[in-house]
Amino acid sequence: MTITITAFERSPDGGKGLARDTRVRWALEEVGQPYEVRLVSFQAMKEPAHLTLHPFGQIPTYEEGELALFETGAIVFHIAERHAGLLPDEANARARAITWIFAALNTVEPPILELANAKLLESDKPWSKERLPVVADRVRARLDQLSRRLDDADWLDGGFSAGDLMMVSVLLRLKPSGILDEYPSLAAYVARGEARPAYKRAFAAQLAVNTNKEN
Numbered sequence: 001m002t003i004t005i006t007a008f009e010r011s012p013d014g015g016k017g018l019a020r021d022t023r024v025r026w027a028l029e030e031v032g033q034p035y036e037v038r039l040v041s042f043q044a045m046k047e048p049a050h051l052t053l054h055p056f057g058q059i060p061t062y063e064e065g066e067l068a069l070f071e072t073g074a075i076v077f078h079i080a081e082r083h084a085g086l087l088p089d090e091a092n093a094r095a096r097a098i099t100w101i102f103a104a105l106n107t108v109e110p111p112i113l114e115l116a117n118a119k120l121l122e123s124d125k126p127w128s129k130e131r132l133p134v135v136a137d138r139v140r141a142r143l144d145q146l147s148r149r150l151d152d153a154d155w156l157d158g159g160f161s162a163g164d165l166m167m168v169s170v171l172l173r174l175k176p177s178g179i180l181d182e183y184p185s186l187a188a189y190v191a192r193g194e195a196r197p198a199y200k201r202a203f204a205a206q207l208a209v210n211t212n213k214e215n
């Protein structure tokens, strides 16, 4: 059955891979599943047709026959469960890889999003200068812990998994801040993810959407 995902008609970052459809594209490329993309405008995302798919009016969504999903964690897990290549076969290793999906989204991503939003939405507030370093240090605290756990390994737990795909995707959001470069082992970990042929195909596909728009 055809897989269809939704993505920004025009991504605010100009297609630099920060929009979350990139994670789903990456997962589909890793397991070799072809997919279609329905591009949606900011306005269309808030209209009934899309809200039926995504109650919060966001992208990405995932459709396959009767199934419609939202939330990149759920979509990546669904893909990883049904196609080989993103989760180990051994039960305990599989459970640990799934743990890292949740850790990426629930523990590492929140302070990173708080920093991004603080910069984007609070820079004009009188208390912004005082608050920003506090928020940035919360990110550093998590990166300290993560880099200690990763140590000199290539991936978080054995071979590359959906847990690494999600963790690298979350850390990529930090690149513009420069904080990732303070942790060379994590910067190298992210670079290993970006060097994967599947990631390159996913990145190029979402960039092409935005590049074509500018032509």
Ligand SMILES: N[C@@H](CCC(=O)N[C@@H](CSCc1ccc([N+](=O)[O-])cc1)C(=O)NCC(=O)O)C(=O)O
Binding pocket: 011, 012, 013, 014, 018, 019, 020, 021, 045, 057, 058, 059, 060, 070, 071, 072, 073
């Ligand atoms: N928890 C959801 C979050 C989905 C989400 O945040 N979607 C964003 C796009 S990816 C987040 C994003 C957007 C833009 C950039 N950028 O740098 O341009 C980076 C990330 C969205 O639809 N935003 C529009 C809205 O909420 O109205 C998930 O993981 O799927």
